[in-house]
Amino acid sequence: MNRRGFFDIFLGGGIAALGAAVLYPLVRFVIPPEQPEATVSQVVAAKVGELAPNSGKIFRFGKDPAILVMTPNGQYRAFTAICTHLDCTVQYSSEMQQIWCACHNGHYDLNGNNISGPPPAPLAAYSVSVRGDQILVSKA
Amino acid sequence: MSEPATHSGISQWLDERLGWHAIKELALHKRVPMHKHSIWYYLGGMTLFCFLVQIVTGIFLLLYYRPTAEAAFESVEFIMTDVKFGWLIRSIHSWSANLMIFFAFVHMFSVFFLRAYRRPRELTWVSGAFLLFLSLGFGFSGYLLPWNQLAYFATKVGTDILGQIPLIGEWLLTVARGGEDVTGATLTRFFGVHVAVLPMISTFFLLGHLALVQKQGMSVPIGEEYKKTRQMPFIPNFALRDLVGWTLALGILVLLASLFPWELGEKADPLASAPAGIRPEWFFCFMFQTLKYIPGKVWFINGELLGIIAFGLGGAALVLVPFLDRRAAREERHKWLPVIGWLVILYIIVFTVLAYVV
Amino acid sequence: MKMLRTDFILRFLIAVSIAVLATFVLAPQDTRAKATGNSCVDCHSEIPDKQLSDPVKGVESDIHHAKGLGCQDCHGGDPTKGMAEGDPELAHNPAKGFVGAPTSKEIPDFCAKCHSDVEFMKRYNPKLRVDQLLEYRSSKHGKLLETGDGKVATCVSCHGVHGILAVSDTRSPVFRANAPGTCAKCHANAGYMKPYGIPTNQFDLYKSSVHGMQLLEKGDLAAPACNNCHGNHGATPPGLTSIAFACGECHANNRDFFNQSPHKEAYTKMGLGECTTCHNHHDIAKPTDAMLGVGERALCVRCHSQGDKGFETAAKMAVELDTLKLTLNLAHELLTRAEQGGINVRLGKYDLHTADDALIKARTAIHYFDFDKFHEVSGAGVTEARQVITQGEEALHDLRIRQIGLGVSVPIILWVALALYLRIRRMEREKPF
Numbered sequence: 001m002n003r004r005g006f007f008d009i010f011l012g013g014g015i016a017a018l019g020a021a022v023l024y025p026l027v028r029f030v031i032p033p034e035q036p037e038a039t040v041s042q043v044v045a046a047k048v049g050e051l052a053p054n055s056g057k058i059f060r061f062g063k064d065p066a067i068l069v070m071t072p073n074g075q076y077r078a079f080t081a082i083c084t085h086l087d088c089t090v091q092y093s094s095e096m097q098q099i100w101c102a103c104h105n106g107h108y109d110l111n112g113n114n115i116s117g118p119p120p121a122p123l124a125a126y127s128v129s130v131r132g133d134q135i136l137v138s139k140a
Numbered sequence: 141m142s143e144p145a146t147h148s149g150i151s152q153w154l155d156e157r158l159g160w161h162a163i164k165e166l167a168l169h170k171r172v173p174m175h176k177h178s179i180w181y182y183l184g185g186m187t188l189f190c191f192l193v194q195i196v197t198g199i200f201l202l203l204y205y206r207p208t209a210e211a212a213f214e215s216v217e218f219i220m221t222d223v224k225f226g227w228l229i230r231s232i233h234s235w236s237a238n239l240m241i242f243f244a245f246v247h248m249f250s251v252f253f254l255r256a257y258r259r260p261r262e263l264t265w266v267s268g269a270f271l272l273f274l275s276l277g278f279g280f281s282g283y284l285l286p287w288n289q290l291a292y293f294a295t296k297v298g299t300d301i302l303g304q305i306p307l308i309g310e311w312l313l314t315v316a317r318g319g320e321d322v323t324g325a326t327l328t329r330f331f332g333v334h335v336a337v338l339p340m341i342s343t344f345f346l347l348g349h350l351a352l353v354q355k356q357g358m359s360v361p362i363g364e365e366y367k368k369t370r371q372m373p374f375i376p377n378f379a380l381r382d383l384v385g386w387t388l389a390l391g392i393l394v395l396l397a398s399l400f401p402w403e404l405g406e407k408a409d410p411l412a413s414a415p416a417g418i419r420p421e422w423f424f425c426f427m428f429q430t431l432k433y434i435p436g437k438v439w440f441i442n443g444e445l446l447g448i449i450a451f452g453l454g455g456a457a458l459v460l461v462p463f464l465d466r467r468a469a470r471e472e473r474h475k476w477l478p479v480i481g482w483l484v485i486l487y488i489i490v491f492t493v494l495a496y497v498v
Numbered sequence: 499m500k501m502l503r504t505d506f507i508l509r510f511l512i513a514v515s516i517a518v519l520a521t522f523v524l525a526p527q528d529t530r531a532k533a534t535g536n537s538c539v540d541c542h543s544e545i546p547d548k549q550l551s552d553p554v555k556g557v558e559s560d561i562h563h564a565k566g567l568g569c570q571d572c573h574g575g576d577p578t579k580g581m582a583e584g585d586p587e588l589a590h591n592p593a594k595g596f597v598g599a600p601t602s603k604e605i606p607d608f609c610a611k612c613h614s615d616v617e618f619m620k621r622y623n624p625k626l627r628v629d630q631l632l633e634y635r636s637s638k639h640g641k642l643l644e645t646g647d648g649k650v651a652t653c654v655s656c657h658g659v660h661g662i663l664a665v666s667d668t669r670s671p672v673f674r675a676n677a678p679g680t681c682a683k684c685h686a687n688a689g690y691m692k693p694y695g696i697p698t699n700q701f702d703l704y705k706s707s708v709h710g711m712q713l714l715e716k717g718d719l720a721a722p723a724c725n726n727c728h729g730n731h732g733a734t735p736p737g738l739t740s741i742a743f744a745c746g747e748c749h750a751n752n753r754d755f756f757n758q759s760p761h762k763e764a765y766t767k768m769g770l771g772e773c774t775t776c777h778n779h780h781d782i783a784k785p786t787d788a789m790l791g792v793g794e795r796a797l798c799v800r801c802h803s804q805g806d807k808g809f810e811t812a813a814k815m816a817v818e819l820d821t822l823k824l825t826l827n828l829a830h831e832l833l834t835r836a837e838q839g840g841i842n843v844r845l846g847k848y849d850l851h852t853a854d855d856a857l858i859k860a861r862t863a864i865h866y867f868d869f870d871k872f873h874e875v876s877g878a879g880v881t882e883a884r885q886v887i888t889q890g891e892e893a894l895h896d897l898r899i900r901q902i903g904l905g906v907s908v909p910i911i912l913w914v915a916l917a918l919y920l921r922i923r924r925m926e927r928e929k930p931f
Contacts, residue, residue, distance in 0.1 A: 011917035011920075018387075021911075025224075025228055029203075029224060033223050063844040063845075087858075103855060104751055104858075220842075373931055381922060387918065394911065398901070
């Protein structure tokens with residue numbers, strides 16, 4: 001191989017490698033990820049029928065937990081599930097018909113108001129809507 | 141590339157339809173004069189490279205971006221975290237935008253100090269000045285698109301300035317924001333401007349700018365004589381050098397994007413109080429900082445309005461430089477024009493630094 | 499004087515003209531400050547002695563006044579008489595129930611006239627309690643008052659007088675955030691408290707306590723004031739079987755766990771206060787993890803010593819709590835590092851909530867004073883945190899792959915730049931321009 005040929009291969013190979021290095025990320029970018037859509041400020045918290053009256057469910061809202069409650073008379077309510085006392089995750093207590101934080105026995109009513117125990121403030125409420133068989137929860 | 145034009149079948153076919161050889165002749169005809177200031181000839185190309193990177197990465201970002209107040213932030217977050225190499229594409233888009241404006245400024249000042257705008261290149265300068273304004277427009281409209289806290293408030297402050305303009309200010313503000321306040325409507329508007337309006341106008345000006353450069357060839361500084369300088373063929377010699385520069389620029393972009401990924405911040409919350417340190421992008425900082433220093437009332441005129449008028453006049457003066465500098469047209473050096481140029485650079489640097497330090 | 503002249507003018511004017519008279523009949527009334535037609539108010543507001551005139555001004559913001567009650571509803575007497583006649587004694591009529599100002603000993607019954615009257619109170623505020631007098635009589639204050647001590651607190655000492663505000667009014671001295679200061683008016687006054695031989699530093703201790711800081715500095719109205727432990731009308735040094743009942747009102751889990759613990763019986767036997775032995779009272783500090791274990795600042799070693807079972811449990815629990823904290827710290831750190839590198843860690847952060855919960859629950863579960871029960875909670879936390887650590891490590895692995903990608907692409911770029919440079923050099927050597 002002469003000197004000239006070597007330089008041509010050196011340049012050609014470089015351009016090919018660079019082309020690959022540029023194209024690879026672009027191709028990977030175009031292939032949609034597993035979850036093909038951005039999660040917006042609205043999430044599907046549950047399916048209709050998943051919750052019985054007087055029960056609740058924790059679901060993920062972004063990076064934080066939230067709670068969906070079906071009240072004993074069949075209304076859906078949703079709140080942040082982060083206790084206002086020390087950030088524990090609250091749960092629904094069918095027995096007490098209240099939202100309850102196990103860490104320090106904090107109680108919230110079904111409007112999110114702190115009614116007993118150490119929580120100093122109510123749980124922030126989210127709005128709930130039903131579309132088809134999906135229960136959608138969105139921030140305010 | 142360096143081979144002489146062979147009239148192969150395809151070449152022949154194209155020539156019959158496009159006048160291919162005429163174009164090729166025009167391209168091969170261009171020569172670049174070599175002298176001690178030749179280095180500055182590369183900056184326009186650098187700016188162009190960044191612009192091309194913007195087009196490519198911008199189109200890719202469009203695949204996932206959503207221009208609504210509810211989804212914009214989340215979609216950018218999605219691009220950054222869920223889409224493969226999304227972080228890279230977005231970071232390159234942001235870094236390349238900043239580099240483009242930086243190179244555009246340097247390119248402009250180099251042309252200014254070399255007086256390359258003088259006859260017959262006045263229109264090249266004018267189109268370049270408009271391209272700079274368009275770049276700033278790209279920067280301003282693009283800044284809001286991730287819909288984060290900082291961008292939201294910076295846009296609020298930035299558009300507020302429009303409202304200061306007498307008579308039509310109110311109206312202008314409403315049109316710019318798509319309503320009285322910065323909302324999802326503003327975002328949609330800015331998105332449209334960023335991805336459709338500005339690219340269209342920019343392409344028009346850019347093609348004109350490049351055609352003029354091609355037609356008139358490179359300017360030589362006053363004192364050098366074009367015919368006496370050594371001349372390098374634009375194709376392939378200068379173009380290959382340009383490519384080396386572009387490759388290195390790509391390397392710098394990749395390094396910046398990987399080592400300093402562009403931050404996303406917190407989602408914009410119109411009800412939250414303005415975060416500390418709201419600041420527009422760095423290339424607006426000198427104007428932003430100046431407006432801060434102008435007192436509320438100067439004599440009987442609103443101070444901010446005075447600042448806006450001053451910047452408006454400054455912009456007009458920039459466009460009209462080739463027509464203001466009568467001496468350059470006679471191939472004479474202007475005594476104090478370079479001084480003004482240096483003062484402007486000093487002013488921009490000092491006020492930009494002040495915006496970050498104070 | 500004024501009245502005489504008015505009469506004179508009136509008589510003079512009658513002789514002149516009836517029409518002009520009408521004008522002047524109104525005029526003299528304007529010379530009075532503000533005649534309300536209520537002789538208590540009209541007369542007392544003009545008395546130079548402030549002690550007698552101030553109540554008129556003060557009562558304007560009073561809740562009783564706002565509900566439509568007048569002076570006579572508490573003090574008796576006849577507000578329709580006395581002014582025109584120029585004789586206060588007509589208003590101060592004992593036959594009309596006039597009692598004047600009660601002495602401090604009389605005050606509780608004075609207020610209770612209405613406040614213990616169920617039928618009466620119902621008309622104004624049906625949900626207001628009516629047992630205050632009963633409670634007060636049971637209080638230390640009430641008992642001392644019985645013995646004739648006029649210095650002790652009565653209703654007005656805390657609620658104020660002529661200007662009494664609703665308890666929910668933030669300006670009220672008995673509003674939760676103001677209550678500690680109100681108690682301290684007397685209880686922090688060394689001279690005043692001297693005859694009783696009790697400490698006067700409670701308010702200072704409380705102010706620096708976790709409850710005091712929360713209520714007085716952060717304005718957290720859920721934090722307890724003096725009365726939440728001592729009672730208000732029935733204020734006594736905790737007359738509870740145990741202070742734990744008072745603490746347990748809010749710290750329910752701690753109480754329940756403690757009651758199941760071996761400490762419960764031991765403390766009762768030894769006559770130790772259940773919560774106060776470790777947490778003190780009044781100056782209840784924010785608990786630290788150093789209180790657990792066998793270290794220098796640990797409280798367990800006050801009673802337990804090397805060799806006994808409690809010592810061993812304390813040591814084991816402290817180690818386990820430390821493990822949980824260290825694991826959590828690592829999990830937090832890994833996620834933060836990954837996030838700063840631009841990696842999506844939303845899922846990890848969500849899982850971290852559960853792990854963080856475990857630390858809080860474990861700190862409460864200490865009160866079982868039983869290693870196995872404690873371990874159930876803290877061990878679960880350690881497992882959760884380890885899972886998050888795995889996620890964090892995966893995220894950091896992604897980050898390293900990015901760096902490798904960078905490491906590969908930059909040399910390629912440099913390679914192309916170099917190849918282009920060589921190409922230019924060769925070309926220009928072969929064919930100089």
